Amino acid sequence: xISEQQLKQLIxxxxxxxxxxxxxxxxxxxxxxxxxLNRPRVRQALxxxxxxxxxxxxxxxxxxxxxxxxxxxxxxxxLVHMWPERAPRYSAALLETLALIAWRQPVxxxxxxxxxxxxxxxxxxxxxxxxxWVKIVGHKEVPGRPALYATTKAxxxxxSLTSISDLPALAQERxxxxxxxxxxxxxxxxxxxxxxxxxxxAEEETKA
Amino acid sequence: xISEQQLKQLIxxxxxxxxxxxxxxxxxxxxxxxxxLNRPRVRQALxxxxxxxxxxxxxxxxxxxxxxxxxxxxxxxxLVHMWPERAPRYSAALLETLALIAWRQPVxxxxxxxxxxxxxxxxxxxxxxxxxWVKIVGHKEVPGRPALYATTKAxxxxxSLTSISDLPALAQERxxxxxxxxxxxxxxxxxxxxxxxxxxxAEEETKA
Amino acid sequence: MIDTQHSLPLGFVRGEPIFDQPEDLYIPxxxxxxxxxxxxGPMDLLLYLIRRQKMDILDLPILKITxxxxxxxxxxxxxxxxxxxxxxxxxxxxxxxxxxMLLPQKHDDDDDEGDPRAELVRRLxxxxxxxAGAQQLDEQxxxxxxxxxxxAYTDARDFAGxxxxxxxxxxxxxxxxxxxxxxxxxxxxQIKREHLSTRERMSIILSRLDDQGSLEFQQLFSPEEGxxxxxxxxxxLLELNKEGLIVLTQAENFSQLYVRKATRxxxxxxxxxxxxxx
Numbered sequence: 001x002i003s004e005q006q007l008k009q010l011i012x013x014x015x016x017x018x019x020x021x022x023x024x025x026x027x028x029x030x031x032x033x034x035x036x037l038n039r040p041r042v043r044q045a046l047x048x049x050x051x052x053x054x055x056x057x058x059x060x061x062x063x064x065x066x067x068x069x070x071x072x073x074x075x076x077x078x079l080v081h082m083w084p085e086r087a088p089r090y091s092a093a094l095l096e097t098l099a100l101i102a103w104r105q106p107v108x109x110x111x112x113x114x115x116x117x118x119x120x121x122x123x124x125x126x127x128x129x130x131x132x133w134v135k136i137v138g139h140k141e142v143p144g145r146p147a148l149y150a151t152t153k154a155x156x157x158x159x160s161l162t163s164i165s166d167l168p169a170l171a172q173e174r175x176x177x178x179x180x181x182x183x184x185x186x187x188x189x190x191x192x193x194x195x196x197x198x199x200x201x202a203e204e205e206t207k208a
Numbered sequence: 209x210i211s212e213q214q215l216k217q218l219i220x221x222x223x224x225x226x227x228x229x230x231x232x233x234x235x236x237x238x239x240x241x242x243x244x245l246n247r248p249r250v251r252q253a254l255x256x257x258x259x260x261x262x263x264x265x266x267x268x269x270x271x272x273x274x275x276x277x278x279x280x281x282x283x284x285x286x287l288v289h290m291w292p293e294r295a296p297r298y299s300a301a302l303l304e305t306l307a308l309i310a311w312r313q314p315v316x317x318x319x320x321x322x323x324x325x326x327x328x329x330x331x332x333x334x335x336x337x338x339x340x341w342v343k344i345v346g347h348k349e350v351p352g353r354p355a356l357y358a359t360t361k362a363x364x365x366x367x368s369l370t371s372i373s374d375l376p377a378l379a380q381e382r383x384x385x386x387x388x389x390x391x392x393x394x395x396x397x398x399x400x401x402x403x404x405x406x407x408x409x410a411e412e413e414t415k416a
Numbered sequence: 417m418i419d420t421q422h423s424l425p426l427g428f429v430r431g432e433p434i435f436d437q438p439e440d441l442y443i444p445x446x447x448x449x450x451x452x453x454x455x456x457g458p459m460d461l462l463l464y465l466i467r468r469q470k471m472d473i474l475d476l477p478i479l480k481i482t483x484x485x486x487x488x489x490x491x492x493x494x495x496x497x498x499x500x501x502x503x504x505x506x507x508x509x510x511x512x513x514x515x516x517m518l519l520p521q522k523h524d525d526d527d528d529e530g531d532p533r534a535e536l537v538r539r540l541x542x543x544x545x546x547x548a549g550a551q552q553l554d555e556q557x558x559x560x561x562x563x564x565x566x567x568a569y570t571d572a573r574d575f576a577g578x579x580x581x582x583x584x585x586x587x588x589x590x591x592x593x594x595x596x597x598x599x600x601x602x603x604x605x606q607i608k609r610e611h612l613s614t615r616e617r618m619s620i621i622l623s624r625l626d627d628q629g630s631l632e633f634q635q636l637f638s639p640e641e642g643x644x645x646x647x648x649x650x651x652x653l654l655e656l657n658k659e660g661l662i663v664l665t666q667a668e669n670f671s672q673l674y675v676r677k678a679t680r681x682x683x684x685x686x687x688x689x690x691x692x693x694x
Contacts, residue, residue, distance in 0.1 A: 009265030013279040014290050016224075016266050016568035022290075030290040031283075056260075057217030058224055058566040069566035071221040075239075076562045082222050082238035086560045092550065093456045099549035115542055118457030118502040160557040167556070169548035175541040224566035266568045278569040287572035298581045300591065307592035313619045314661070323599055345622035349660045349678045356661070358619030367585045372616045376589035377596060 002035045007045045008052070021066030021157055064156035064163070094124050098133060102155070103170040106137050106148035125149075133158065210243045215253045216260075229274030302332045306341060310363070310372050314345050314356035333357070341366065458506035459543040461488060466540070473540050476533050478517055482510040509536065617652035622661065622677065630676035633664070 002010075014031040015022050022030075024042050032042065046067060050060045058069050071079055080087055090098075097120055100112050112120050128134035133155035139145040156162065165171040210218075222239040223230050232250050240250065254275060258268045266277045279287060305328055308320050320328050336342040341363035347353040359372065369375065455461045465484050471477055489507045516532035531537075557563050621636055637649050653675065656662040665674045 005263065009263075009280065010283060010286055012265035013283045013287055013568070013570070013572075016277070016566065017279055017287060017570040017572065018290060026290070031286045033289045034286065052264075055213065057220035069224070070563045071225060071566060072217065073557060073562055075218060075221045076564075078218055078239045078242065079221055079225060079564055080561065081241055082234075083225070083560070083564070088558070088560055090554075092454070095550040095554050096456050096546055099553050100546045102553075103546060103549055115459075115539070115546060116457055117459035117506060117539070117543070158559050159553055160563070167549050167552040169545050169552050172545050175538045175545075221564065221566070224568070225564035276569050279572060281571075284570070284572040287570060290572075298583055300594075303583065303587060303591035304595050307588055308595045310588075311592060311595065311615070313615050314622055323595060325598070343623075345619050345626060346661060346677055356622065358622070359616075366583075367588060369585075371613060373613055375592055376585065377592040 002037070004045070004048070007032075007035075007037070007041075008049055011042070011045055012049060015060065015067050016069055018068075020154075021063050021068040023066040026066065061160075062162075064161060065153040068157075091124075093118075093121070094127060097124050098128060098151070098155070099167070099170060101128070101134055101149050102151045102164045102167070104174070105150035107150075108140050108146040108148055110146055112149075131158075210245070212253070212256070215240075215243075215245070215249075216257055219250065219253050220257055223268065223275050224277055226276070229271050229276040231274040234274065298335075299332075301326075301329070302335060305332050306336055306359075306363075307375075307377075309336070309342055309357050310359045310375065311378065313358035313372075315358075316348050316354040316356055318354055320357075456547075458503045459540065460547065461485070461503070462506065463540060463544060463547065473537055473544070476537055476540075478510065478513050478533055478536075482507075482514045485510055613648050614651045614655060617648050618656050618661075621649070621652055621656060621675075625662065625675065625677045630665075630674050633673035633675055636675060 010031045011027055014027055018026075024039050024046070027042055028037060028039070046060065046062075053059050053069070056072075057075055058071050060067060060069050096116060097112060100115055101107055104111065104115070109120055109125065125134070129136075131154075132152055134149050135152055136147045137150040138148045140148055151164070156164070161167070218239045219235055222235055226234075232247050232254070235250055236245060236247070254268065254270075261267050261277070264280075265283060266279050268275060268277050301324075304324060305320055308323055309315055312319065312323075317328055317333065333342070336357075337344075341360060342357050343360050344355040345358040346356045348356055364370065364372075367375075372378065455464065462481065462485060465481055466473060466476070469480070471481070486507060489503050492503055513532045513536060559565065624636070625631060633653075636653065637646050641649075653662065653664075657664060660678050662675055663678050665676065666672070
């Protein structure tokens with residue numbers, strides 16, 4: 001048997017030392033593997049932990065790919081002062097490209113360029129992939145088989161999103177299209193593709 | 209002015225987000241730069257934090273280069289399960305060396321190298337011996353007196369083998385063997401022999 | 417026409433204040449360059465021009481917009497800015513739409529499909545969504561800017577590093593098959609195959625001799641192993657003897673035979689004889 005305190009200690013230690021946000025399932029099959037616990041019990045302990053940290057400098061939050069401890073928002077200005085070298089600056093072009101991939105995924109570079117009206121720099125695509133925010137999920141079956149890009153859970157985590165629809169602008173439908181090639185790809189087919197991408201994400205998460 | 213709670217929150221957040229242990233001076237010139245605080249005050253807050261974390265899964269400790277949060281020592285065995293992918297994988301070179309020792313024992317390092325066509329690293333031989341799968345059973349009386357390696361009972365146990373000849377690859381190989389004893393020993397007799405061998409091995413283990 | 421724009425606040429592009437009156441025909445080159453840096457391309461500039469004049473995208477006044485856009489493009493060309501290529505493409509598109517708008521229109525052409533502006537309007541709408549999305553994304557709490565991930569040190573990983581690797585029997589079997597293949601390819605004449613249990617028994621005998629020094633010959637045989645066991649042990653002894661790993665000694669003929677491990681003294685004269693070139 002495991003006491004409530006032991007359970008909280010194990011979860012706490014696991015979340016604090018994980019490199020990525022941790023899911024309930026990862027806890028169950030990892031640090032809690034030797035105890036027969038169920039999901040509700042773990043969720044309960046996580047809630048208790050969230051409570052424990054209510055008045056502390058850090059908080060336990062649930063993001064797209066699991067739970068993580070992070071610093072309280074109001075402390076950021078002082079902390080940025082502590083780690084000035086870490087403060088990132090992303091160009092408007094990069095954010096635009098990222099938002100576009102998030103909204104229209106899976107999408108080819110050509111399609112990104114068509115919407116933005118400007119060629120996409122290789123550097124931006126490289127940065128997005130190196131940061132783990134964007135990845136290639138397949139290739140479009142057209143001449144040249146261009147890569148299809150999609151956003152990852154790490155992207156959602158970084159921007160404190162649980163879903164892309166958390167961004168109201170990107171929750172919108174695409175304006176009516178008149179393109180011929182678009183007509184060839186029905187909406188339902190697109191939706192299916194997105195589901196696949198998500199599933200593939202989940203698979204990768206498990207592997208990682 | 210800064211309240212005791214705010215002070216603790218800032219220190220807590222800074223120590224939790226630092227990549228290295230943090231010193232009192234780093235805190236004073238970093239996250240606490242905008243408040244006029246002195247060392248004793250910060251030390252006091254750190255002590256208070258240590259107290260706050262007394263019964264948690266992590267603790268605030270002072271190491272040579274500063275303060276850091278670390279997991280409680282007794283949680284390590286459970287935490288290990290969080291990184292199953294961290295379990296080392298043996299290289300093909302190591303497995304081939306092990307297989308070769310099992311098959312050709314007692315065998316010298318030079319003989320292993322002659323078969324594999326590459327030199328066998330000292331690390332591999334060390335790993336195999338540390339793992340308890342391979343031991344030196346003597347020295348070949350040739351110049352340099354190279355050590356003779358053989359597999360152990362622990363090796364057989366690990367792979368649930370009763371004898372080296374249980375190795376799948378060797379089983380396939382058997383029809384090609386035309387050794388004298390093969391003709392002399394009926395299958396049933398051989399099985400008996402293998403059991404006995406195991407017992408004798410067990411005796412050896414006890415003595416050793 | 418341009419005069420009316422003077423009083424309008426130029427507002428902000430991506431949160432950055434826009435420089436004074438860019439609609440003036442003269443903009444200092446550095447200022448234009450800086451300003452263009454703020455735009456993410458021709459769509460952004462176009463959208464900016466539309467927004468600045470409080471025009472409706474859906475009712476795009478193509479003539480006016482094209483005119484204004486061309487002012488910027490001309491300046492860019494004069495300054496030979498690298499960005500010009502993408503902007504020129506847009507200029508060409510605008511010019512094309514403009515010319516089609518000037519052509520006499522058919523009566524049934526008032527639906528969207530027939531409007532030459534339709535495609536551009538759709539693209540602008542689409543771009544506007546992306547632009548707003550980027551802005552909202554930028555406003556989201558971002559790691560290392562608005563929050564930091566809290567992590568604790570652990571030595572549990574070292575602990576994990578020490579857990580020995582798992583190896584399956586299959587893996588070992590595969591490794592062995594590979595090794596056997598190597599042996600076969602290299603020299604199947606040179607390396608004589610002994611029966612496995614013989615090799616294994618050789619190890620066992622060496623091990624026992626290590627522990628016990630010397631043994632009586634009979635001690636190395638277990639009658640309970642049966643005939644085959646005795647054969648295996650005997651073959652192992654012969655092989656060990658042949659390889660110079662053991663020494664068989666006897667005080668006199670027909671007396672007790674002892675087995676001990678070979679030492680340098682035992683082996684070296686014989687070894688040297690072998691290697692000596694006569």
